[in-house]
Each structure stands twice: as C-alpha cells, then as structure tokens.
Amino acid sequence: MSTETSTRTFSDKNAVHFTGRLAHTPEVRYTQSGTMVINTNIAIKEQWEKDGDIQDRTHWVSVVMYGEKGEPFSQQADKGDWVEVKGKLNFRSWETDEGEKRSKLEVQAFEMSVKKKKVQHT
Numbered sequence: 354m355s356t357e358t359s360t361r362t363f364s365d366k367n368a369v370h371f372t373g374r375l376a377h378t379p380e381v382r383y384t385q386s387g388t389m390v391i392n393t394n395i396a397i398k399e400q401w402e403k404d405g406d407i408q409d410r411t412h413w414v415s416v417v418m419y420g421e422k423g424e425p426f427s428q429q430a431d432k433g434d435w436v437e438v439k440g441k442l443n444f445r446s447w448e449t450d451e452g453e454k455r456s457k458l459e460v461q462a463f464e465m466s467v468k469k470k471k472v473q474h475t
C-alpha cells in the first residue's frame with residue numbers, strides 16, 4: 354500500500370441508480386405554474402448472511418420527479434411494483450407554517466420505470 358500523494362484530480366458526481374419496491378402508489382400534484390410533480394417512497398431491501406442466518410434490513414428512499422416525462426410512470430405504477438430509478442441526490446430545506454425548520458435528503462429522479470408488476474393473488 355502506497356502513502357504517496359496522488360496528482361490525480363477527483364470530482365464529485367451526483368448520480369444514483371437503484372431498484373426497489375414502491376411503498377405506495379405515486380402521488381401526483383401540480384405546482385402553481387402547472388408543472389407535474391410525482392412523489393413516492395421506495396423500499397430497498399438489503400440482505401446478508403451472519404452466522405448461517407439470512408439477515409435483512411429495509412431502507413426507505415423518498416423520490417420526487419418533475420415534469421410530464423413522469424406521467425407514463427404515474428399511470429402504470431402501483432404499490433408493491435418493482436421499479437428502477439435514475440437520478441441525483443437533492444437536499445431540500447423549508448420552514449413550516451409554525452416557523453419550524455425542516456430538511457430532507459431525497460432522490461430527484463430523471464427516469465423511473467416499472468420493471469415488474471406486483472403479483473395479483475385472486
């Protein structure tokens with residue numbers, strides 16, 4: 354292992370790409386200017402083996418998508434569907450009507466697609 358300082362320059366890249374299950378049917382609303390906004394939460398399951406037993410944990414990711422390109426997704430997607438998301442991390446902060454400061458890290462999606470519909474049991 355070398356401790357030499359590298360002359361190579363690194364730059365940050367804000368990009369995410371993941372799959373998971375929709376926690377609920379996407380919520381669609383419109384801004385005052387008429388821009389479509391889609392909000393949803395996606396469950397990402399992580400699994401590993403420990404002492405011969407399968408362990409798991411679920412991570413919940415808030416996702417927002419702006420614009421009409423999300424309309425086909427909003428019409429196809431339903432709670433429990435397996436989806437793919439491509440986008441970037443976005444940090445939002447705001448103040449409530451009561452004056453409380455709030456903040457949230459979310460994914461701003463550029464592309465969202467349904468990969469597999471949930472299985473319907475009859």
